[in-house]
Amino acid sequence: xxxxxxxxxxxxxxxxxxxxxxxxxxxxxxxxxxxxxxxxxxxxxxxxxxxxxxxxxxxxxxxxxxxxxxxxxxxxxxxxxxxxxxxxxxxxxxxxxxxxxxxxxxxxxxxxxxxxxxxxxxxxxxxxxxxxxxxxxxxxxxxxxxxxxxxxxxxxxxxxxxxxxxxxxxxxxxxxxxxxxxxxxxxxxxxxxxxxxxxxxxxxxxxxxxxxxxxxxxxxxxxxxxxxxxxxxxxxxxxxxxxxxxxxxxxxxxxxxxxxxxxxxxxxxxxxxxxxxxxxxxxxxxxxxxxxxxxxxxxxxxxxxxxxxxxxxxxxxxxxxxxxxxxxxxxxxxxxxxxxxxxxxxxxxxxxxxxxxxxxxxxxxxxxxxxxxxxxxxxxxxxxxxxxxxxxxxxxxxxxxxxxxxxxxxxxxxxxxxxxxxxxxxxxxxxxxxxxxxxxxxxxxxxxxxxxxxxxxxxxxxxxxxxxxxxxxxxxxxxxxxxxxxxxxxxxxxxxxxxxxxxxxxxxxxxxxxxxxxxxxxxxxxxxxxxxxxxxxxxxxxxxxxxxxxxxxxxxxxxxxxxxxxxxxxxxxxxxxxxxxxxxxxxxxxxxxxxxxxxxxxxxxxxxxxxxxxxxxxxxxxxxxxxxxxxxxxxxxxxxxxxxxxxxxxxxxxxxxxxxxxxxxxxxxxxxxxxxxxxxxxxxxxxxxxxxxxxxxxxxxxxxxxxxxxxxxxxxxxxxxxxxxxxxxxxxxxxxxxxxxxxxxxxxx
Ligand code: MOS
Numbered sequence: 141x142x143x144x145x146x147x148x149x150x151x152x153x154x155x156x157x158x159x160x161x162x163x164x165x166x167x168x169x170x171x172x173x174x175x176x177x178x179x180x181x182x183x184x185x186x187x188x189x190x191x192x193x194x195x196x197x198x199x200x201x202x203x204x205x206x207x208x209x210x211x212x213x214x215x216x217x218x219x220x221x222x223x224x225x226x227x228x229x230x231x232x233x234x235x236x237x238x239x240x241x242x243x244x245x246x247x248x249x250x251x252x253x254x255x256x257x258x259x260x261x262x263x264x265x266x267x268x269x270x271x272x273x274x275x276x277x278x279x280x281x282x283x284x285x286x287x288x289x290x291x292x293x294x295x296x297x298x299x300x301x302x303x304x305x306x307x308x309x310x311x312x313x314x315x316x317x318x319x320x321x322x323x324x325x326x327x328x329x330x331x332x333x334x335x336x337x338x339x340x341x342x343x344x345x346x347x348x349x350x351x352x353x354x355x356x357x358x359x360x361x362x363x364x365x366x367x368x369x370x371x372x373x374x375x376x377x378x379x380x381x382x383x384x385x386x387x388x389x390x391x392x393x394x395x396x397x398x399x400x401x402x403x404x405x406x407x408x409x410x411x412x413x414x415x416x417x418x419x420x421x422x423x424x425x426x427x428x429x430x431x432x433x434x435x436x437x438x439x440x441x442x443x444x445x446x447x448x449x450x451x452x453x454x455x456x457x458x459x460x461x462x463x464x465x466x467x468x469x470x471x472x473x474x475x476x477x478x479x480x481x482x483x484x485x486x487x488x489x490x491x492x493x494x495x496x497x498x499x500x501x502x503x504x505x506x507x508x509x510x511x512x513x514x515x516x517x518x519x520x521x522x523x524x525x526x527x528x529x530x531x532x533x534x535x536x537x538x539x540x541x542x543x544x545x546x547x548x549x550x551x552x553x554x555x556x557x558x559x560x561x562x563x564x565x566x567x568x569x570x571x572x573x574x575x576x577x578x579x580x581x582x583x584x585x586x587x588x589x590x591x592x593x594x595x596x597x598x599x600x601x602x603x604x605x606x607x608x609x610x611x612x613x614x615x616x617x618x619x620x621x622x623x624x625x626x627x628x629x630x631x632x633x634x635x636x637x638x639x640x641x642x643x644x645x646x647x648x649x650x651x652x653x654x655x656x657x658x659x660x661x662x663x664x665x666x667x668x669x670x671x672x673x674x675x676x677x678x679x680x681x682x683x684x685x686x687x688x689x690x691x692x693x694x695x696x697x698x699x700x701x702x703x704x705x706x707x708x709x710x711x712x713x714x715x716x717x718x719x720x721x722x723x724x725x726x727x728x729x730x731x732x733x734x735x736x737x738x739x740x741x742x743x744x745x746x747x748x749x750x751x752x753x754x755x756x757x758x759x760x761x762x763x764x765x766x767x768x769x770x771x772x773x774x775x776x777x778x779x780x781x782x783x784x785x786x787x788x789x790x791x792x793x794x795x796x797x798x799x800x801x802x803x804x805x806x807x808x809x810x811x812x813x814x815x816x817x818x819x820x821x822x823x824x825x826x827x828x829x830x831x832x833x834x835x836x837x838x839x840x841x842x843x844x845x846x847x848x849x850x851x852x853x854x855x856x857x858x859x860x861x862x863x864x865x866x867x868x869x870x871x872x873x874x875x876x877x878x879x880x881x882x883x884x885x886x887x888x889x
Pocket of ligand 1: 360390391392393395498499500501502655656657658
């Protein structure tokens, strides 16, 4: 029986709970100095004075790095001045989207958002650095800032087209479709700014030596950090090493290389010692990305019998004057249902805030809130069951590209989810399912997330002692990469999990892509599989060609690798330990490297994970408080590599979705563009007491096209649809349709 799929415990779990997992701020380096970033306190203007001299005299201070003394960096090739935020007609400029946004690297005196890095203070201890950083006197000539989304959105900008993310799309004639509809929905939804709160805030140790730069950085993309450092400082990538064996959560914020990483490197270079720069929790709100706020206009039109005739989804999301980021809310809409016509648009409203970025299912979570809420409204308008409405408009193929799905099990997800939830017992009328005074509501939504994949490399070595070393420059964000890649390698090598060491998080290892877009397993898994298979085949060839081997004379087709042994299929007693083959051939490990890519299957098949989520809410009619006693989710995500880590990922996504629906919001003081709940006490996310029963089913799904392993990602689909299912359940409980997240008690009384 293959080890693939088994719910084995995390191989790095013990290291984590015993404090032996080394996170980025924990690497021990001789002469390590401590840096603390100073952030701007105005949203726009110029720095007119910084009293570095006073702070420089404080105890232990080594360096005060400001725009006055920071090394000048080579000009970025794509260049261009900061945006002016002009109207719709303004020329789309040529700047790149994140993951490499323009950084704040102390090159001039300009401030473009509140909490922008404006100085780094380096001292012998953290306490000295922090005391000095807090004493730094800065004077500004403040300028009027654009901090009013309602105003900014009146002059929306068209974003630069991105691959697979055009600013507008359409099929058929949506205007006519809407006009001819018997039933119409025309509603606007909003989602707030949210900030990433991984347990481990961003942290970097930079060690700039004559021979090169080493960065210990908490990142979802070691090779990306390396490239940005090379570009920023104009040095060869070969001279830069980025190390990241553990990440305490990323959720998208660590997919991008932010200013502090380069500032740590700059500080180390100037100070001549390694510098640690760990962000305080409060500093997570501004300079390292956020989910932008969105306003989404949804129009649906359907025939009397529930067939969608038109879908229109127009989104405006906030962005920054520093650089653009588009929250792609319409991406999910474009592929969701088999509507005759469709029209979507994405626009930007520019504010004096830090550059927004990817946050777990960027666009798919915020967009599915709007689309799946609107579908619920349509179901009520048609007096039709919401599951039935979705089945009536089931997309049998990708409605956008008009190509078949590589696999799609959504129908089965609706069936299994509804059955496990007991959906058939639902009475449709709002307020009709009470428990005493408590209002009970049942709501559901469709979940969807693209099955992404990028090119990745891996290596596998079989050692004389019967162990194997498998490597890829990928990441484990707490998601289980160490564990599942070991399982994949064990399966391909024919060796026990306990004999395999999988290493990741180092640019010295074969290159892997950013661990974002739920693509690590689908990208790195095939590379590991191929490298391990090639290493095993080399070992088999070595044994067969070796007259001292009991297998000598057989052909590769006669041999199987099982449990660390090579053996004859016809006679399992005729066998040899895999390590023994290596030992007898001089002891030099036998191995291989592999590079795996998508090929062109993506042109022939649309690849996406789907699911259905069902939520029960209990609403207190007097207080407006919402409890969620149970959630049922059913997902089609291809082949499961590890049932336990898969379950954990889906559950984590659902929990976040509940937070998105009910709690999560960065409360900005829009007079100053600064977050006022910039800490884990005031920034509300669900805790254990908020979470009831979560029932997750992964339906059987065989996908022969997607990759050698048949896997789709599970990191992000779990959050999609949940906020809508919560809102729909709340409507069912109360008759109140809340279109603005989060659905806090004040909106229900
Ligand atoms: Mo995820 S938001 O794609 O890291």
